[in-house]
Amino acid sequence: MTTQTAPGTARSLNEVPGWFRAIDQDLFRVLLDATATEPGDLLEMGCYLGKSAILLGEHLRAEETFTVCDLFGVESHGLYSRRDTLAFYRQTLTREAFEANYLAFHENLPVIVHGRTTALASRIERDSCRFVHIDASRTYEDMSGDIDIARSVLRKHGVVAIDDYRTEHVPGVAAAAWEAVFTKGLRPVCLSAAKLYATWGDPEPFQRAVRSWAADRVDRVVADEKIDGDPVIRVINAIPGPRGARRLALELLPPVVSRALVRPKTGR
Known part of the structure; x- marks a missing residue:
């Protein structure tokens, strides 16, 4: 996360506080462009201080609606896996800070639903969205419900991005994400270190775009x-130089080979 910047003063996306990695910024842009063959709305569940929302807003067209849903630090009991996480959000996250950051980059705010994501089921039309970003609750129950909402509102050839699908301290997110893959028809498009990108349609056109x-x-x-x-692709950072090539090999090669690369040398 970047150094804390006063709300509304950021002049570049990287100055906005948040955990939105550069590689995911790239993938958002690629997949937002790939879903833009016909009009479709954008939806974000959980926005923190607006870093990813600002990028989503860059891809919003005149005939589309962008909706953001967040508790903004209020009534957050049970929605985060650790007490210190809850305290952090209460101290740093406010609706006013989000709005100031967003308006530093865009003339108009998105539609804001200040409350739990369950409210979206009755507010967002079925099959109306082309891109949904899920980054709200960290519990299995809530994440499973958020995925169900995404399935309802996302058009067949839309994309959902699920944050923290492999982060160790939020296992409920991983459980809900892979449950959707194996029991709810969700088809992975690509994986980054932080996010799972998937669709309920055909992933091949999106993989081709990536x-x-x-x-x-x-x-x-x-x-x-x-x-x-089913094919799925991982997108990772290329690291220049000999050490980078070795690290890249450790990322890409099968475990039996990568173990050989890290085996310590013995003296003779």
Whole structure:
């Protein structure tokens, strides 16, 4: 996360506090462009201080609606996995700070739903969204419900981005995300270190868009994987130099090979 900047004073996205990594900023842009073949609304569940919302707003077209839902630090009991996380959000997250940050980059605010994400089920039309970002509660029950809402409001050829799908201190998020893959028809498109990107439609066109984008980059690498026989791609940072090549090999090679690379040398 960047150094804390006073709300509304940031002049670049990287100055806005938040955990929105550069590689995910790239993937958001690629997939937002890929979903823009026809009008569709944007939805974010959990916005913190607006870093990802600001980027989403850059891709909002005149005929589309962008909705943001967050508790903004109020009535947050039970929604975070650790007490210190709850305290942190209460101290730093306010609706006023989010609005100031967003308006530093855009003329108009998105539609703001100040409350729990359960309210979205009756506020967002079915099959109306082309991109949904889920980054709200960290409990299994809430995350599972948020995925169900995304499934309802996302059009068939839309994309959902699920944050923290592999973070160790929020196992409920991982449980809900992979449950959706294996029991709710969610099909992974690609994986970053922080987010799972998926669709209830055909992932191949989106994977093609990611591959095409990565082919022109020297700082990104695409690795091919399979989940239950279906192709999925991982997108990781390319690290220049000999050490970078070794670290990249550790990321990409099978475990039996990567273990050989890290095996300590013995003297003779």
